[in-house]
Amino acid sequence: MQEICAEAGMSPGNLYRYFPSKEALIIGISERNRADAMESFAAAESDPNFFRGLENLARHHLVERTAQEVGLCAEIMAETRRxxxxxxxxxxxxTELRARLVALLKSASERGEILSDLDFDSAVSALMVLADGMSWRRAVDxxxxxxxxxxxxxxxxxxxxxxxxxxxAALPEKSS
Amino acid sequence: MQEICAEAGMSPGNLYRYFPSKEALIIGISERNRADAMESFAAAESDPNFFRGLENLARHHLVERTAQEVGLCAEIMAETRRxxxxxxxxxxxxTELRARLVALLKSASERGEILSDLDFDSAVSALMVLADGMSWRRAVDxxxxxxxxxxxxxxxxxxxxxxxxxxxAALPEKSS
DNA sequence: TTTAATTGAGCGAACGTTCATTCTTATTTA
DNA sequence: TAAATAAGAATGAACGTTCGCTCAATTAAA
Known part of the structure; x- marks a missing residue:
């Protein structure tokens, strides 16, 4: 909270005029991130080239973010566990994000840009693995x-x- | 610390007989993880099939771990930021892990199992993205x-x- | 002058940590 | 063998610190 106060250029007391609790503040930040993500999705969805749209999405969320924003996301993710x-x-x-990603993949598959017999849910899970991985690498390394x-x-x-x-290839496993 | 005490079946006082501080405790856990990882590497390195070795490595560290172990790793990663x-x-x-991975890739490339003109450092970074991503997905979802x-x-x-x-393909970016 | 915005010392709770104490086990003495 | 003693293992209430949060007081705007 001290860091957030410093960053916001506010005293704790004043910050609590805008958010009733740390929890609400975090939820507010999450909401902002969500809105930002959804905006990016709109852009990606309107791109006729699926992979270009996805690249812009990835760029925006994984590269162009400041170290501070990435750090904040990491902190929120950790808070999630508490x-x-x-x-x-x-x-x-x-959940909303997944649905949006699945939709993006489906429309791309209908256009023949990607496989048609894809397990969309698993593919989206893999994409989220990549996103979280990029995010945490940035946050930690x-x-x-x-x-x-x-x-x-x-x-x-x-x-x-x-x-x-x-x-x-179901090769026999080498047990350790 | 309460959780760790509960998990260890120990009172805080007794736990502090084994570790002088929370910091030391975390470093101890990290050290254990490191040793475990290095053991797995030895197994992977001795596997003549690079991809099978890598799969076992991944399985051991990303699938077979209990939810609790994964959570602990996440907590340590978050602590890193503080x-x-x-x-x-x-x-x-x-750093040690990277070196080990680079070595693994190099020997595989010498055996012709993977590309020879690979940027090993970047490839290892990508692998670590995948590992962290898998870990955090498990911890959070x-x-x-x-x-x-x-x-x-x-x-x-x-x-x-x-x-x-x-x-x-250096397609012109669609600015958002 | 009234209203709103802002401050920062300070509150209670939770944290990491300590220590006087108790319980257990091993060793010595009778 | 049983009692006495010493040593180690373990406890949990309590300590000081930090955290999220509040509010009487102050400053700025209307």
Missing amino acids: NPEIARVYQAIE PNFDPEVVLPLILHMVHCVLTEPPRAQ | NPEIARVYQAIE PNFDPEVVLPLILHMVHCVLTEPPRAQ
């Missing part, structure tokens, strides 16, 4: 350069969405 | 099933390591 109410809100947002890694990530996304899954 | 000493230790571990998503992740890894990067 505060059940925040966890609820967070999951509601993620000062040497991490999203600009360098993003092309690889996009390459991976392209593969998983356009190439049929390899027949999982 | 406690500089823990951040230092964490980064030291990650109760509906996340690593068993379902892992095949997709492995597919992606296979692509990025064996297929030369697409010439990044």
Whole structure:
């Protein structure tokens, strides 16, 4: 809260005129992030090129964000594990996000840009793995350069969405 | 600390006989994780099939772990952002891990299992993105099933390591 | 002058931590 | 063998600090 006060250029007392609690403040920030994400989705959905739309989406949320914003997101994610109410809100947002991503994939598959017989839910889960991973790398590793890694990530996304899954070679596992 | 005490079946006082501080305790847990990871690496390195070795590594660290272990890792990662000493230790571990991964990739590329003209550092960064992403999804999303998503992740890894990067189509960006 | 905006010292609760105390186990003495 | 003693393991109430939060007091705007 001290940090947030400093960042907002406000005393704690004044900050509490705008938000009744830390929880409400976090939910407010989450809401802002949600709105921002949904705006980006609108842009991505209106792009006739699915992969370009997705790249812009990724750029906006994983590269262009300031270190501070990324840090704040990390903090909220961690808070999720402590505060059940925040966890609820967070999951509601993620549910909406998933639906939006699934829709994006479906329309792309209808246009033939990606596989048609895709397990959309799993694919979206994989995308979210990538997003969270990028976010946390940024939050935790000062040497991490999203600009360098993003092309690889996009390459991976392209593969998983356009190439049929390899027949999982059921090689006998080497037990450790 | 309460949770850790409960988990350890110990009173706080007794726990402090084994660790001089919460910081030391966290560093101890990190050290245990590090040792475990290094053991897994040894197994992966001795597997003649790179991808099978990597899959076992991933399975061990991202699927087989209990929800509790995953949660603990998440907590430590979050702590990293607050406690500089823990951040230092964490980064030291990650540096070692990176080196180990780079070595793994290099030997695989020498055996012709993956691309030879790979930017190993970036590839490892991408792998760590995937690992952190899987970890955090598990920590934050109760509906996340690593068993379902892992095949997709492995597919992606296979692509990025064996297929030369697409010439990044420098399409004009659609500004939001 | 009234109203709204803003402050920051300070509150209670929760945190990480400590320590006087009790319980257990091992060792010595009778 | 049983009692006495010493040592180690474990406890949990309590400590000081930090956290989220409040409110009497002050400043700025209407």
